[in-house]
Amino acid sequence: QVQLVESGGGVVQPGRSLRLSCAASGLTFSTHGFHWVRQAPGKGLEWVAVIWYDGSKKFYGDSVKGRFTISRDDSQNTLYLQLNSLRAEDTAVYFCARDIGTTNYILDSWGQGTQVTVSS
Amino acid sequence: QSALTQPPSASGSPGQSVAISCTGTSSDIGGFNYVSWYQQHPGKAPKLMIYEVTKRPSGVPDRFSGSKSGNTASLTVSGLQAEDEADYYCSSYVDNSNFVFGTGTKVTVL
Numbered sequence: 001q002v003q004l005v006e007s008g009g010g011v012v013q014p015g016r017s018l019r020l021s022c023a024a025s026g027l028t029f030s031t032h033g034f035h036w037v038r039q040a041p042g043k044g045l046e047w048v049a050v051i052w053y054d055g056s057k058k059f060y061g062d063s064v065k066g067r068f069t070i071s072r073d074d075s076q077n078t079l080y081l082q083l084n085s086l087r088a089e090d091t092a093v094y095f096c097a098r099d100i101g102t103t104n105y106i107l108d109s110w111g112q113g114t115q116v117t118v119s120s
Numbered sequence: 121q122s123a124l125t126q127p128p129s130a131s132g133s134p135g136q137s138v139a140i141s142c143t144g145t146s147s148d149i150g151g152f153n154y155v156s157w158y159q160q161h162p163g164k165a166p167k168l169m170i171y172e173v174t175k176r177p178s179g180v181p182d183r184f185s186g187s188k189s190g191n192t193a194s195l196t197v198s199g200l201q202a203e204d205e206a207d208y209y210c211s212s213y214v215d216n217s218n219f220v221f222g223t224g225t226k227v228t229v230l
Contacts, residue, residue, distance in 0.1 A: 035219070037166075044123070044224040045158070045166065045209050050217070059217045062121060095165055105154055105213040108177060110165040 009114030022096030033103030124222035142210030150191035154213035
C-alpha cells in the first residue's frame with residue numbers, strides 16, 4: 001500500500017523560506033518520478049514541480065520558477081520542496097504525488113497535503 | 121501555462137449520465153494523449169480516475185469513461201451515484217515537460 005506523508009507546512013512571513021518533506025513508503029521510490037501540486041483556499045489544483053525518477057531533470061510551473069526547488073533523497077525515500085521568497089499567493093495546501101511511472105505525468109498516488117500560510 | 125477550461129458545474133439525477141468537457145490547445149490536449157482526470161471530495165486528496173485519455177486505474181468503476189477529440193477531452197460518468205458528487209479536474213502534459221490542470225468542475229447529484 002503506497003503511502004505519502006507530507007510535513008513541514010506552517011505559518012511564515014512574506015519573503016521567508018520553508019522546506020516541505022514527503023515521506024514515501026510501500027513503493028520502490030527510485031523508480032518513480034514525483035510531483036508537487038498545490039491548492040489555494042477555495043481554488044483549483046495548480047501543478048508546482050516535477051522531478052524525474054533519477055533526479056536528472058526538474059521542471060517548474062511558471063508561478064514558482066526561480067523561487068522553489070524540488071529535490072529527492074532516495075536513501076530516505078523522501079521528496080522535498082524548498083520554498084523561498086514566499087508570497088501571500090503561495091498560501092495553499094501542498095500535495096506530493098507519485099508519478100505512475102518513471103515520469104509519465106500521471107499522478108496515481110497522493111498524500112493528504114500540508115498547509116502553508118504566508119502572512120505577516 | 122494557462123489552465124485548461126472546464127465548466128464550473130454539472131449535475132444529474134441518480135442513474136443519469138453527466139459529461140464534463142476540458143478544452144485546451146494543440147500544445148497540450150491536442151498534441152498528446154496524456155490527458156488524465158482526477159476526482160476530489162471536500163477536504164480530501166485528489167484521486168486518479170482516468171489516464172492516457174481512456175484508461176481506468178484498477179478499482180475505478182467502469183461508469184467512468186474518457187475520450188478526446190482535437191483539443192477537447194471529456195469525462196463521462198454514467199449511472200450517477202451519490203458518491204460521485206465531487207470536484208473533477210482534467211490535466212494534460214504540455215510541450216517542454218510542463219503540466220497543467222483544468223479549472224475544475226463541481227458535479228452535483230440532484
